Amino acid sequence: MKLFQQLLVAPAALGLMAPLAANAAELNLNDVSDYSASSAEVTNISNFSDVYPTDWAFKALTDLARRHGCAASIPTGSITRYEAAALLNQCLDNVAQVNDEERRLINEFGSELAVIKGRVDGLEAGIGEFEAGAFSGTTKLSGEAHMIVGAVEGAGISGNEALTSIYKWTANLKTSYTGEDALVAKIETGNGSASTDFEELEHYETGSSALDIEELHYTFPVGDNFTVVAGAHGLDSYAALGATTSAYDAGILDILSYSGAPDIYNAGGGAGAGVTYAKDGWTVGAGFASSDAADASKGMLTKEGTDVGTVQIGYENENWGAALAYADADTYSAYGFSAFYTPDEAGAMPSISAGIGGKDPETSGHDDETTWMVGLQWDEVGPGKLGIGYGTAAGHRDATTTQDGNASYPDHDQMAYEVWYAWPVTDNITITPAWFATEQYSNTNTDLDSKSGFIVKTTFKF
Numbered sequence: 001m002k003l004f005q006q007l008l009v010a011p012a013a014l015g016l017m018a019p020l021a022a023n024a025a026e027l028n029l030n031d032v033s034d035y036s037a038s039s040a041e042v043t044n045i046s047n048f049s050d051v052y053p054t055d056w057a058f059k060a061l062t063d064l065a066r067r068h069g070c071a072a073s074i075p076t077g078s079i080t081r082y083e084a085a086a087l088l089n090q091c092l093d094n095v096a097q098v099n100d101e102e103r104r105l106i107n108e109f110g111s112e113l114a115v116i117k118g119r120v121d122g123l124e125a126g127i128g129e130f131e132a133g134a135f136s137g138t139t140k141l142s143g144e145a146h147m148i149v150g151a152v153e154g155a156g157i158s159g160n161e162a163l164t165s166i167y168k169w170t171a172n173l174k175t176s177y178t179g180e181d182a183l184v185a186k187i188e189t190g191n192g193s194a195s196t197d198f199e200e201l202e203h204y205e206t207g208s209s210a211l212d213i214e215e216l217h218y219t220f221p222v223g224d225n226f227t228v229v230a231g232a233h234g235l236d237s238y239a240a241l242g243a244t245t246s247a248y249d250a251g252i253l254d255i256l257s258y259s260g261a262p263d264i265y266n267a268g269g270g271a272g273a274g275v276t277y278a279k280d281g282w283t284v285g286a287g288f289a290s291s292d293a294a295d296a297s298k299g300m301l302t303k304e305g306t307d308v309g310t311v312q313i314g315y316e317n318e319n320w321g322a323a324l325a326y327a328d329a330d331t332y333s334a335y336g337f338s339a340f341y342t343p344d345e346a347g348a349m350p351s352i353s354a355g356i357g358g359k360d361p362e363t364s365g366h367d368d369e370t371t372w373m374v375g376l377q378w379d380e381v382g383p384g385k386l387g388i389g390y391g392t393a394a395g396h397r398d399a400t401t402t403q404d405g406n407a408s409y410p411d412h413d414q415m416a417y418e419v420w421y422a423w424p425v426t427d428n429i430t431i432t433p434a435w436f437a438t439e440q441y442s443n444t445n446t447d448l449d450s451k452s453g454f455i456v457k458t459t460f461k462f
Contacts, residue, residue, distance in 0.1 A: 050080045057084065057108055060101050064091050085112035143171035143462055146204060148192075150455030166192040168204045170214075178220075186215035186234065200416075200438050200451070203254050222275075229287070230273040233294075237267050240274020240287035243314020243323035245338040248353035248375025249387060251420040252434045252455070256389040260355025260373040261336025264327045267308045271300065283323075286311045306330055319344065334359045346380040353377070359395055369395025384423040384430075391416055393438045414439040432457040 051058050061084055064070075070091035079087075088105055092098060098106065106113070149165040168190035175183040189211045192204040217231025217239070229240050245265070250257035258265040271294070274287025292298035292305040299305050307330060314323030322339040338355030353375040360368050373391030393416035420434035437452035 050078065051084050052078045057105060060105055061087055064088070064102060064105070068092075081109060081112050082116065085109040085116055089113060089116065138177060139173055139175040141171060141173055141462075143169070145169045145460040145462075146190075147458045147460075148198065148201070148204060148455050150198075150453055152198065152451060152453035154449065154451030164198065166190065166198060166204060168192060181218070181220035183218045184215060185213060188212055188214045198453070198455070200253055200255070200436065201455075203257075225277055225279045227276045227278070228273070229275075232271050234269060235272045235274075235289050236269035237272060237274070237287050237289040237308045237310040237327065238265055238312070238325070239269070239272075239289075240276050241285040241310060241312040241314075241323075241325065242276035242278050242283035243285070243312055244316050244321050244340070245314070245323050245325075245355065246353040246375065247340040247342050247351040248377050248389065249385070249422070250375060250389060250418075251387055251422060251432055251457070252418045252436050253389065253416050253438070255393055255416050255438075256373050256375060256391050256418060258355075258357075258373075259323075259336065259338035259353070260371055260391060261325065261334065261338065261357025262371060263332065263334035263357060263359045263369075264310060264325050264336045267310065267327055267329065267334075268306075270294075281315050281317050283314045283316070284312070331363055332359050332361045346378070348378075350376040350378045371395050381421070382423075384421055387418070387420050387422075389416075389418045393440065428461045430459045430461075432459065 051061075053059075058079070065087065068091045070087070088109055092102065092106075146168045147165070148167070149163065151161050151163050153161045168188065171187045173185040173187070177183075189209055190204060191209050192198060192201065193208075198204065213233065215231065215234035217229055217233075217235045219227060219229045221227050227240075227242070229235070231239075245259040246257075248256070254266070255262060267289075268291055269289040270291040272287060272289030274285060276283060276285040278284075286309070288301075288307060288309040290300040290305050290307045292307075293300045295305070297304070301307055308327055309329075310325060310327040312323055312325040315321060320339065320341045323337070325336045325338075327334045327336075334357060336355060336357040338353070340351065340353040342351040343349040354373065356370070356372040358368065358370050371392045371394075373389065375387065375389045377388075378386045392413055394414040416436070416438045418434060418436040420432055422430050422432045424430050433454075433456050435452070435454050437450060439450050
């Protein structure tokens with residue numbers, strides 16, 4: 001809507017202008033009240049007495065309206081100076097140059113134009129905040145909706161390669177009290193689960209279609225270089241680790257989104273806290289989380305509870321970054337090293353992300369594991385992005401056959417592969433066709449099983 005068209009369709013704005021007029025007699029308040037009660041679209045100038053048909057300004061405004069076609073009907077009676085100013089601005093809103101007569105009109109109604117502009121700009125700013133997601137003075141809402149359709153073939157599928165569809169909806173409420181802090185509540189719902197053929201797409205597993213609060217935490221700065229995060233629910237132990245570990249978007253398989261170290265960057269969470277120090281490209285972070293914090297019989301930081309603590313040091317500049325991390329949990333310890341490179345300009349050279357991780361289980365009968373990943377991403381392939389990811393689907397164990405609980409597995413890397421293309425239909429809608437495959441072993445034999453699938457994911461951002 002044009003700036004001063006708002007004035008013509010919102011009669012209440014005239015009431016706001018009245019106190020600022022140099023002379024209260026410039027507005028007939030009774031007539032304004034009657035005018036405001038009308039539901040008709042304002043395309044005609046009502047009969048208020050300030051600018052008369054015999055005045056030069058009236059004739060000039062009439063010629064202006066005819067010349068630019070900016071009013072459905074030309075005023076036939078006297079009009080107020082504010083109505084004249086509103087008509088003037090409506091007609092000249094998209095005009096690059098004005099003639100001498102139009103310049104004279106601008107000078108004549110300069111004070112009224114200033115009052116109108118100030119009031120409408122304020123209204124427009126408020127509308128802009130609401131449209132940007134601010135439905136209160138401190139809180140903004142953003143989110144995503146994912147709809148996935150596709151089919152999977154291979155070992156262990158339940159749908160006989162049937163075409164399947166799942167969805168996930170996420171809303172993030174972010175509240176800031178100082179402009180530098182953030183209280184975040186993440187709400188999710190969806191129907192993806194481990195029982196579907198899309199079990200490798202863990203990011204979209206939400207179980208039933210119940211609406212749940214998945215995260216609730218608060219972040220605030222301390223001084224110039226420290227950031228503290230604390231949460232009562234859904235806070236991961238790595239939430240306070242500030243270093244960037246990958247430039248790869250990992251659009252499909254979760255196992256390829258953890259920078260080669262899922263036992264650190266997918267270690268689970270609950271209630272916890274963390275702190276990050278950042279300066280001159282360097283970051284040092286530490287955090288912990290407890291998944292049993294809400295259980296009074298177990299609690300946090302006890303031998304009965306399940307806790308994990310993580311530390312990380314990293315460095316990042318415009319083109320590359322690297323990070324080293326370590327995690328200590330109740331049943332294992334783990335390490336991870338990751339690095340990435342992005343070219344100066346998008347083109348034939350992709351960004352390269354890679355990482356490796358290790359896990360040392362403390363449970364008897366479980367051997368050490370190694371995981372890794374490599375991701376290549378081209379940010380300008382046609383209108384969208386192209387990504388290729390490759391890595392371990394499960395931890396590699398160095399043995400001919402390895403006992404893991406009651407199952408025996410040969411010494412063979414179980415791999416994961418994905419190829420995807422993200423096509424931005426609009427600024428807020430992206431369609432991503434993708435192919436993926438994973439290798440796995442059954443619990444009853446030593447044969448290598450594989451699963452592959454093709455999906456189309458549509459993402460709506462709001």
